[in-house]
Amino acid sequence: MTLMDGKSLRDELLQKYKEKIEKESLAIRLDIITVGEDAASEVYVRNKVKYATEVGIEVITHKLANSVGEKDIIELIDELNSNDKVTGIILQSPIPEGLDFKKCAGRIAHHKDIDGFTLYNIGNLYLGRESLVPCTVKGIMILLEHYKIDLKGKNVTVVGRSEIVGKPLTLALINRDATVTVCHSKTRDLVEHTKNADIVISAVGKKGVITEDMVADGFVGIDVGINRIEGKLYGDFDFEGVASKASFITPVPGGVGPMTVAMIIDNLIIAKTMKR
Numbered sequence: 297m298t299l300m301d302g303k304s305l306r307d308e309l310l311q312k313y314k315e316k317i318e319k320e321s322l323a324i325r326l327d328i329i330t331v332g333e334d335a336a337s338e339v340y341v342r343n344k345v346k347y348a349t350e351v352g353i354e355v356i357t358h359k360l361a362n363s364v365g366e367k368d369i370i371e372l373i374d375e376l377n378s379n380d381k382v383t384g385i386i387l388q389s390p391i392p393e394g395l396d397f398k399k400c401a402g403r404i405a406h407h408k409d410i411d412g413f414t415l416y417n418i419g420n421l422y423l424g425r426e427s428l429v430p431c432t433v434k435g436i437m438i439l440l441e442h443y444k445i446d447l448k449g450k451n452v453t454v455v456g457r458s459e460i461v462g463k464p465l466t467l468a469l470i471n472r473d474a475t476v477t478v479c480h481s482k483t484r485d486l487v488e489h490t491k492n493a494d495i496v497i498s499a500v501g502k503k504g505v506i507t508e509d510m511v512a513d514g515f516v517g518i519d520v521g522i523n524r525i526e527g528k529l530y531g532d533f534d535f536e537g538v539a540s541k542a543s544f545i546t547p548v549p550g551g552v553g554p555m556t557v558a559m560i561i562d563n564l565i566i567a568k569t570m571k572r
Contacts, residue, residue, distance in 0.1 A: 297539055298443065300518075300546045302435070305442055306554035313561045314351040324383045324568050325354040326410065326560075327376050331369065331391040332362035336524075341388055347557050353564060362392050369400045377405040384410035384564045407570060410563045412464070421464055424471045427570065428563050430464045435555030436497065436518055437468055443544055445495070445516055447472040453489045455479045455506065455532070456499035461520055465497065486510070498532035508537030517545040520552050 317324065326348055328341055345355045358372060369387070376382045385408045387401045406416035412430040420427055429437075440447065452469050456462040457480045469476045477489050490496050490510045498506050499520035511517065517539075521532030531548030539545050546552055 297542050298544045300439055300443055300544055300551055302439055302546060302551045302554040305439065306558040309438075309558045310347060310351055310561065313558075313565060316565065317352045322352075322565065322568050323354075323381075324352075324564050325356065325381055326384045326386065326564055327356050327358065327382050328386045328388060329358045329360065329369065329372060330388045331360045331364060331395065334390060337388050337390070343557055344386070344560055348561060348564070351561055353561065366395055366400055369395070370403050373400065373403045377403075377408060382408060384408050384567045386410050386560075407567055410560055410567065412563065413459075418464060418467075421467045421471075426468070426471065428566060429468065429559075430460060431559035431563060432461050432499075432520060432552060432556045433465045433468050434559040434562065435552060436465065436520070437472070438559070439518070439546070439552070439555050440516075445544060447474040447495075450474050450494040451477070451492060452495040452497065453477045453479060453493035454497050454499070455486070455490070456501075456520070458499060461499040465499070500532050502532060503530040504534040505532045506538060507534045508541060511538055511541050513541050514543045515541065517542045518552065519546050519548050521548065522553065 328344060330337060330341060348355045360368065373385065376385050385404045389397055391397050401413050404414060406414050409417050409428055412428045417428045421429055447469060452474045454462055454466055454476060457478055462478065466476050466478055479486050479489050487510045490506065491512055493515060495516040496506060496511055497518040497520065501521050501523060503523040503525065517533060519531035519533045523530040529549045
């Protein structure tokens with residue numbers, strides 16, 4: 297069994313990004329908008345700031361109060377859209393209840409959409425014209441490529457159909473000629489689908505939802521789940537049992553998470569250099 301080390305690959309990629317930014321004198325600025333207080337979001341934002349700053353990217357955070365309305369968020373996004381110094385914009389989720397995240401994030405100009413969530417960028421992914429792809433999805437693709445796991449003709453079961461991971465991930469897999477099955481909370485006999493898969497990718501956010509008896513010998517396991525219980529992180533895989541049957545598997549933490557952060561930098565470089 298090979299542990300897929302996303303942390304080491306992230307560090308390798310960040311070094312390459314830093315060298316490219318320095319060599320080409322790329323002036324890149326990332327603006328992150330947060331709304332209200334959310335402990336988990338604060339951790340994610342700190343990581344984004346840390347790694348972006350380390351490779352030479354300017355990061356500006358805009359902390360909006362819990363009481364702001366959609367109009368305030370959209371006005372700020374419009375202002376950043378029209379600012380030529382701003383390379384990329386991220387609206388950190390979640391935002392407070394009563395505010396429409398899709399509406400607000402959808403206002404971000406497609407060429408500054410670092411999360412890859414706008415209709416334009418998702419449409420390009422659908423058409424196989426990948427540019428600014430959602431960061432977790434891109435991170436998984438690069439991790440598989442790094443470990444020389446060919447997707448062509450493989451049976452891949454994706455567990456989870458979120459708009460952040462599951463749905464765009466399905467499109468990216470199809471673009472690489474995989475045969476994809478998408479499972480979710482209404483799927484009957486989940487085991488039937490996971491057991492027959494060459495690759496299982498779980499993005500549910502439920503500790504231990506994928507167990508040893510649900511996977512085939514020699515399968516490849518990509519665990520996207522993040523479950524924080526009593527200060528400790530767990531994935532969707534019941535790791536020890538599942539890992540005993542895997543040929544390749546990602547750990548939690550240290551697998552997909554670090555790759556997601558690296559792809560923010562990757563998307564910023566693309567946004568800086570892409571034709572508009």
